[in-house]
Amino acid sequence: xxxxxxxxxxxxxxxxxxxxxxxxxxxxxxxxxxxxxxxxxxxxxxxxxxxxxxxxxxxxxxxxxxxxxxxxxxxxxxxxxxxxxxxxxxxxxxxxxxxxxxxxxxxxxxxxxxxxxxxxxxxxxxxxxxxxxxxxxxxxxxxxxxxxxxxxxxxxxxxxxxxxxxxxxxxxxxxxxxxxxxxxxxxxxxxxxxxxxxxxxxxxxxxxxxxxxxxxxxxxxxxxxxxxxxxxxxxxxxxxxxxxxxxxxxxxxxxxxxxxxxxxxxxxxxxxxxxxxxxxxxxxxxxxxxxxxxxxxxxxxxxxxxxxxxxxxxxxxxxxxxxxxxxxxxxxxxxxxxxxxxxxxxxxxxxxxxxxxxxxxxxxxxxxxxxxxxxxxxxxxxxxxxxxxxxxxxxxxxxxxxxxxxxxxxxxxxxxxxxxxxxxxxxxxxxxxxxxxxxxxxxxxxxxxxxxxxxxxxxxxxxxxxxxxxxxxxxxxxxxxxxxxxxxxxxxxxxxxxxxxxxxxxxxxx
Numbered sequence: 001x002x003x004x005x006x007x008x009x010x011x012x013x014x015x016x017x018x019x020x021x022x023x024x025x026x027x028x029x030x031x032x033x034x035x036x037x038x039x040x041x042x043x044x045x046x047x048x049x050x051x052x053x054x055x056x057x058x059x060x061x062x063x064x065x066x067x068x069x070x071x072x073x074x075x076x077x078x079x080x081x082x083x084x085x086x087x088x089x090x091x092x093x094x095x096x097x098x099x100x101x102x103x104x105x106x107x108x109x110x111x112x113x114x115x116x117x118x119x120x121x122x123x124x125x126x127x128x129x130x131x132x133x134x135x136x137x138x139x140x141x142x143x144x145x146x147x148x149x150x151x152x153x154x155x156x157x158x159x160x161x162x163x164x165x166x167x168x169x170x171x172x173x174x175x176x177x178x179x180x181x182x183x184x185x186x187x188x189x190x191x192x193x194x195x196x197x198x199x200x201x202x203x204x205x206x207x208x209x210x211x212x213x214x215x216x217x218x219x220x221x222x223x224x225x226x227x228x229x230x231x232x233x234x235x236x237x238x239x240x241x242x243x244x245x246x247x248x249x250x251x252x253x254x255x256x257x258x259x260x261x262x263x264x265x266x267x268x269x270x271x272x273x274x275x276x277x278x279x280x281x282x283x284x285x286x287x288x289x290x291x292x293x294x295x296x297x298x299x300x301x302x303x304x305x306x307x308x309x310x311x312x313x314x315x316x317x318x319x320x321x322x323x324x325x326x327x328x329x330x331x332x333x334x335x336x337x338x339x340x341x342x343x344x345x346x347x348x349x350x351x352x353x354x355x356x357x358x359x360x361x362x363x364x365x366x367x368x369x370x371x372x373x374x375x376x377x378x379x380x381x382x383x384x385x386x387x388x389x390x391x392x393x394x395x396x397x398x399x400x401x402x403x404x405x406x407x408x409x410x411x412x413x414x415x416x417x418x419x420x421x422x423x424x425x426x427x428x429x430x431x432x433x434x435x436x437x438x439x440x441x442x443x444x445x446x447x448x449x450x451x452x453x454x455x456x457x458x459x460x461x462x463x464x465x466x467x468x469x470x471x472x473x474x475x476x477x478x479x480x481x482x483x484x485x486x487x488x489x490x491x492x493x494x495x496x497x498x499x500x501x502x503x504x505x506x507x508x509x510x
Contacts, residue, residue: 017041034253062121094392099399121365209354279311
């Protein structure tokens with residue numbers, strides 16, 4: 001019997017499962033094995049064993065990176081003995097995938113298009129790396145290149161402009177490092193004060209991971225541990241050493257069972273296992289980082305957060321359990337600011353897992369782990385609300401979900417939030433006067449060659465007198481020294497070429 005007034009089409013999470021296979025444990029499991037195992041655990045967690053798994057009419061998967069299967073859900077379904085009518089897979093790259101999939105599936109259930117759905121994802125980068133080092137053949141399932149899921153969820157749009165690529169901003173570590181110094185410049189902190197700020201944030205995340213049985217690195221770290229470069233914590237791109245960066249070299253899987261309230265009731269899922277999606281929203285920031293009015297803020301997270309909270313009929317102060325996507329410190333700070341959260345409130349930590357450095361960063365699938373962990377928290381605290389954010393590319397694609405064991409007041413509705421235009425012109429090829437907005441210094445990776453771990457260049461974002469943004473990549477020793485020995489944020493400069501900038505005054509690092 002359903003609770004009075006609860007629509008039988010109400011989507012509800014009834015089972016969650018996580019798996020971690022750490023270095024040194026037997027075997028080299030692939031994404032299919034880890035994803036299938038996570039769903040078996042979700043079945044056991046629901047109290048229904050494999051009955052709901054076998055009856056699933058939809059399987060949705062976060063696209064795997066370690067083995068890029070075109071339809072992971074089809075392979076996982078075959079492992080579980082399920083014959084879904086539809087399979088969904090996220091776009092190839094994007095950590096927004098899990099929340100976007102939950103929103104899509106929950107809406108399908110609310111619309112009466114689905115009764116029982118499985119959502120999963122897994123990565124086996126650690127096993128792939130181990131096999132590569134030892135020359136071991138991997139016995140992972142193959143899939144024809146002609147196989148396709150019923151639908152791809154999300155966008156495959158490329159993330160870079162020509163100017164960004166020319167400046168060496170070809171991956172997350174460089175973009176996020178640049179955005180981190182832009183944020184520091186905006187809030188007016190010295191380099192030392194900012195290191196303390198982000199080190200404290202990451203140290204607190206490590207303390208959460210130390211209590212998480214599914215964390216990849218469940219060891220508490222001090223501020224000094226995470227911020228001081230050393231052999232085990234090499235400097236990657238200022239201001240980030242390795243322990244301030246998402247750890248992708250993991251073997252982890254997570255799975256969710258999401259079904260209609262009618263299907264959950266018919267399957268006999270105990271009511272104390274039920275956790276409801278109350279609100280779900282997605283949004284997209286100005287696509288290219290160099291074209292954002294302010295690269296250290298996110299109007300899209302603010303819009304998605306408002307929409308998801310509004311769907312739940314609550315405000316951010318009503319949320320007790322939070323997980324902000326934590327690939328790099330700037331992502332957490334930007335999200336916290338957009339949602340109205342403190343980054344150092346001991347009563348409301350900003351992660352339930354420990355984040356992508358310590359809990360683990362399994363490709364596109366991190367937020368599935370966050371949601372699974374939130375479900376456990378909300379079962380134990382059934383009157384509370386939880387919120388998770390998901391993020392893709394460079395603070396670009398976003399998802400926000402609100403959850404509670406309380407039955408929702410209204411039927412779920414997924415929202416694509418409107419984002420106000422916040423665009424800045426760019427000036428590729430510009431020469432002339434400018435002001436330094438932000439910078440990062442990429443470092444070579446060791447232990448060989450002989451110059452490993454030394455700065456290889458400095459990437460600078462500067463603003464012209466008209467406010468347009470220009471990116472410069474300089475590799476001469478004099479310019480690199482000016483940015484490693486000094487702190488030229490806000491300093492006037494003269495740009496003479498795409499790889500040459502001269503500072504007109506100096507600022508000392510404090």
